[in-house]
Amino acid sequence: MSLCVALVHHPVYDKHKKVVATALTNLDLHDIARSSRTYGVERFFIVHPVAAQRELAARIAAHWQGGEGAEKNDFRRQAIELLQVVPDLAAAVAALTATHGRPPLVCATAARESAGTPVTFRGFAATARERPALLVLGTGWGLTEEVLAGCDVRLPPIRGVSDYNHLSVRSACAIILDRLYGDRED
């Protein structure tokens, strides 16, 4: 298995469906790194077009990888070391292509329905055992239509027991990784 995760801060929608760049959220970085480490994810890309935000992400990562942070909490260090900061999704794809010698299967996620048939969680997990894959998550109000259209496949929205589907991206990522790789009882 060589699944990677990318958290995209641009281009994503805001609540008025305007295309924006969202601010880095410290707990996105920590929570998604910890979930990634739990489920055997190979690398976790923070995607941000703004250099100052990329530097902030790198500085947070360095804190937990450096002496003081690692000593304080080695579990955080183990999670954070999966982190790689890139300016756009193409850079994440290029990095994985360079590592694996072939491009990853790029899989979009979205809380909203969109055209075409999504892959199943089980199907995508099976594919990702055969070839490198990149799971793409959007911040804000989700990945733009253009990003969705540029991905090879997409997973279905996560449904609970109601029409309410406003999970945080941190929660959605945890659930998706568990659906793909968790020790489910079935």
Add this chain to the structure above:
Amino acid sequence: MSLCVALVHHPVYDKHKKVVATALTNLDLHDIARSSRTYGVERFFIVHPVAAQRELAARIAAHWQGGEGAEKNDFRRQAIELLQVVPDLAAAVAALTATHGRPPLVCATAARESAGTPVTFRGFAATARERPALLVLGTGWGLTEEVLAGCDVRLPPIRGVSDYNHLSVRSACAIILDRLYGDRED
């Protein structure tokens, strides 16, 4: 179904296994409320023994339920309205007993293994359809042994694909609710 969730800030362990009260985390409140709303949870209890921390939780909730916050983001309001702030777990149990006319089945969660046989996710979900139930989550380094021993049942730790089990409580809650009530493919 009448499952409720309780997020306990005391008594929990710190990393040295000392019993402490942890500080309220704004994103715990939001993320767990949103996951709760997604999966049809009836009420979400914030359990904190310190009055100033309970007031802070209430103030955050009031912001999103009041004019400005609700107008800005009605989805947050819908999630936050599940919130109830209590000083200890007994108060949450008492509130549910008063509502339902009988005490809830209290179910512990922990990242570490402990003595005795845990219930299965499927088994607990079935039970919680028959009677009121309360899912208890610990902040910090987890619920104390005493709290675990005082619960009626407990769920097994969430396992990914490695020995690393340091999910955030926000992520763990999302995964547990999805395992209990998510729209599985099977």
